[in-house]
Amino acid sequence: MRISDLSRRSGVPITTIKHYLREGLLPPGRATAATQAEYDDSHVRRLRLIRALIAVRGLSVNTTRELLGAVSEHESDTHQILGLALGVRPVTGTADEEGPRDAEADALLAEMGWEVSDHAPAKAVITETLETLRSLGVDYDWRSLVPYATLAKHTATLDLDQLADATDPLERAERAVLLTVLLEPALLALRRLAQEDESAKRYGG
Amino acid sequence: MRISDLSRRSGVPITTIKHYLREGLLPPGRATAATQAEYDDSHVRRLRLIRALIAVRGLSVNTTRELLGAVSEHESDTHQILGLALGVRPVTGTADEEGPRDAEADALLAEMGWEVSDHAPAKAVITETLETLRSLGVDYDWRSLVPYATLAKHTATLDLDQLADATDPLERAERAVLLTVLLEPALLALRRLAQEDESAKRYGG
Numbered sequence: 001m002r003i004s005d006l007s008r009r010s011g012v013p014i015t016t017i018k019h020y021l022r023e024g025l026l027p028p029g030r031a032t033a034a035t036q037a038e039y040d041d042s043h044v045r046r047l048r049l050i051r052a053l054i055a056v057r058g059l060s061v062n063t064t065r066e067l068l069g070a071v072s073e074h075e076s077d078t079h080q081i082l083g084l085a086l087g088v089r090p091v092t093g094t095a096d097e098e099g100p101r102d103a104e105a106d107a108l109l110a111e112m113g114w115e116v117s118d119h120a121p122a123k124a125v126i127t128e129t130l131e132t133l134r135s136l137g138v139d140y141d142w143r144s145l146v147p148y149a150t151l152a153k154h155t156a157t158l159d160l161d162q163l164a165d166a167t168d169p170l171e172r173a174e175r176a177v178l179l180t181v182l183l184e185p186a187l188l189a190l191r192r193l194a195q196e197d198e199s200a201k202r203y204g205g
Numbered sequence: 206m207r208i209s210d211l212s213r214r215s216g217v218p219i220t221t222i223k224h225y226l227r228e229g230l231l232p233p234g235r236a237t238a239a240t241q242a243e244y245d246d247s248h249v250r251r252l253r254l255i256r257a258l259i260a261v262r263g264l265s266v267n268t269t270r271e272l273l274g275a276v277s278e279h280e281s282d283t284h285q286i287l288g289l290a291l292g293v294r295p296v297t298g299t300a301d302e303e304g305p306r307d308a309e310a311d312a313l314l315a316e317m318g319w320e321v322s323d324h325a326p327a328k329a330v331i332t333e334t335l336e337t338l339r340s341l342g343v344d345y346d347w348r349s350l351v352p353y354a355t356l357a358k359h360t361a362t363l364d365l366d367q368l369a370d371a372t373d374p375l376e377r378a379e380r381a382v383l384l385t386v387l388l389e390p391a392l393l394a395l396r397r398l399a400q401e402d403e404s405a406k407r408y409g410g
Contacts, residue, residue: 114402122394156399189327194361
């Protein structure tokens with residue numbers, strides 16, 4: 001297909017596609033004339049993933065280039081590709097020794113039996129949240145989060161179920177980014193709405 | 206108690222307490238001398254709620270003053286107070302006719318049987334999320350959110366359970382704000398961690 005069809009099928013404007021070609025994010029098409037090239041389905045899938053990483057996850061062009069390089073190295077390893085796309089594992093081997101700072105998050109993960117990479121940024125969020133709650137006088141530790149973690153596991157199962165019908169690993173990675181990042185505000189909104197309903201049922205007139 | 210004890214028990218610095226007194230957020234204590242006043246437990250509770258609204262929910266002093274006024278009017282109505290503190294219902298009677306813009310959110314709420322105020326800002330978030338997902342080529346409508354809404358209902362039940370032991374309505378409102386707002390990043394982090402675990406179990410080597 002020509003660049004105009006690539007733009008139509010991916011939803012990415014032609015000028016943006018040309019920018020990604022110049023930046024080396026998207027491999028060049030097969031030249032068919034001095035100023036024309038032919039693109040295929042692999043370009044559509046890669047372009048959609050690039051858009052998800054840049055426009056939805058908010059990554060820079062440089063980080064996206066590195067990440068796509070790492071994705072290419074693990075072409076057939078869906079678990080690695082999902083981890084990279086979602087940012088649970090670092091693109092480069094930053095194995096900085098963080099020490100036992102996230103002891104509470106580790107205790108929670110052990111209780112749940114979850115296999116999670118050591119340096120997952122989400123672990124620090126758990127630790128910080130617990131510290132903030134305690135500093136404001138709420139009696140909370142990792143055990144308080146266990147019921148929430150159980151529900152998060154159900155949520156993650158729903159998330160992963162929705163990737164099952166995407167057969168190409170890049171397509172799966174793109175969908176994982178969209179559904180993970182874009183659903184975040186909706187999941188928080190659903191919690192607020194459910195809280196209001198629960199409050200109405202417990203305390204409403 | 207004196208202002209220094211009020212500061213110690215609420216965790217709010219004395220200068221901040223004086224600022225809230227001047228701004229009329231906190232009612233004055235009982236004057237015991239020209240420059241001294243006596244405060245009681247109701248000041249502690251109110252001060253903690255003010256801190257939750259300003260420091261955690263990020264409200265302005267003016268909005269907080271209005272909100273506290275509305276809370277006073279509904280002193281014994283826990284459902285109203287929670288709705289006000291969490292921002293599901295507007296402080297002033299802004300019943301602007303929004304029309305049927307959130308038809309999809311309404312369909313979801315009807316399916317779930319949830320009692321939610323018409324102008325809940327969270328409804329617009331649901332609508333926007335669905336529109337964004339579709340604009341990016343993900344085949345999604347309100348039905349896709351039903352399983353997530355079911356899990357959100359379980360989460361909200363956990364949330365409300367944790368308010369049950371707070372007997373004073375202001376204390377309950379403060380705790381509702383802390384647990385709702387501060388747990389948000391932790392709940393999203395738990396989802397990411399659970400996704401990684403689920404991915405490891407499905408696709409890991």
